[in-house]
Amino acid sequence: MAPNLRLNAVAFISPQNHPILIRTFMKQDETAIKYHYIAHTSLDVIEERVLASSKSSECYLGLLYSMEDVAVYGYITPLKVKIVLAAALTDAVARDVDINMASIKTLHMAYYSAISNPFLVLHDSSGAIHDTSRPLLAGSPKWKHLRRRVDEIARIVGNPSDTSTAAG
Amino acid sequence: MASRNSLQVPSSSSVPPHLAALAAFADPPIRHVDGAMMDYFLIETVNILRESSKVALNREREREKEMVEAGLIPPPAPPVKDIKDPLASARDSTGSLTLTKAGKAAAAGPVDDEEEGLKLRLETIGIHVGSNFSERLCRDRGLFTETLDAIKFICKDIWAACWDKQVDNLRTNHRGVYVLQDNSFKTISRLSSWQGRPDAVRKAKVYVSMPAGIIKGALARLGYNATVSPEITNLPQCTFQVKLPKGS
Secondary structure: OOOOOOEEEEEEEOOOOOEEEEEEOOOOOOOOHHHHHHHHHHHHHHHHHHHHOOOOOOOEEEEEEEOOOEEEEEEEOOOOOEEEEEEEOOHHHHHHHHHHHHHHHHHHHHHHHHHOOOOOOOOOOOOHHHHOOOOOOOOOHHHHHHHHHHHHHHHHHHOHHHHHHOOO | OOOOOOOOOOOOOOOOHHHHHHHHHHOOOOOOOOHHHHHHHHHHHHHHHHHHHHHHHHHHHHHHHHHHHHOOOOOOOOOOHHHOOHHHHHHOHHHHHHHHHHHHOHHHOHHHHHHHHHHHHHHHHHHHHHHHHHHHHHHHOOOOOOHHHHHHHHHHHHHHHHHOOOOOEEEEOOOOEEEEEEOOOHHHOOOOOOOOHHHHHHHHHHHOHHHHHHHHHHHHHHOOOOEEEEEOOOOOOEEEEEEOOOOO
């Protein structure tokens, strides 16, 4: 029952295909840029999946593709926000659907609570409402709470023995 | 918003502990807002925003006057927006809202200016609320297959969550214009004026701008940049006309 899902990275992408947050959870930092690239390629795969299956209205897109050592799962919300999970490729990949769904729903909630902050876009609200350009890209300090929340979620997913500290 | 149906927290005895912990995050306990308190709050909001927009408008007029006296802009009425001090208007986002509106409606007279400012503020609040709320409501459903689907989502889910009922009538001309009619709209259902019906209708127009903003915000988040215009002919019936841009 212990999940073998080692979460490597999580990426949130806005409806206009701007990256909101790309967070990696691995020891080495120098390969972190790889996950930006993975997020980019996932965009294309998501596009074609969504266009191809115009009849199905499933949010969870499942395994998008797998590269050398990561399997990438995708999820698109009805509001076109994309959540991309990059997990380490183990043999237990096929069994991880449950925990994928749960962790993606959790990530979605974390994004929702971060986005409900009315102080997030304070000064540009006059013209930019329809623009929704929301110049809050990946590095911005305003996404601090989302970052913290995502870190916690990754900790829960990655360390199943640690659940005693996970409440709240 | 008045009480929503509580979401079912997935809890089965055989679920492994980490999944339960995740579930606690994924389905946080629903927070409810007292319905009556919400009504009072909205009433007070309108009054406060009226004062606030009056203050902001006066401030703009003072500035205009100073600029005219300094000779920066020509005396006759329509002030040019770009000459305004960019720092000052950026510091106060609500101030800049009335700035753009005041520029356009300068000829319309002071009372209408304030009304417009008030309506604009209410609509902006509504846009924020509607956008974020639709994020929450969209959580458990699939993608939208087409525009009509999105409009139906608005008519059912948002209406039910905000105003405890569903839209009574939805009409479309299949060319991007939808008319949502509600025969007893909750926000204005208890509104009355001692000056008689027509005055009540006029006052109600202000109160409906926030719901219009909620609809507009929700649609904007879904990707449709619509214009929403509320119309009240007789209380408590209210119609919202939603115009979607060409091509959607």
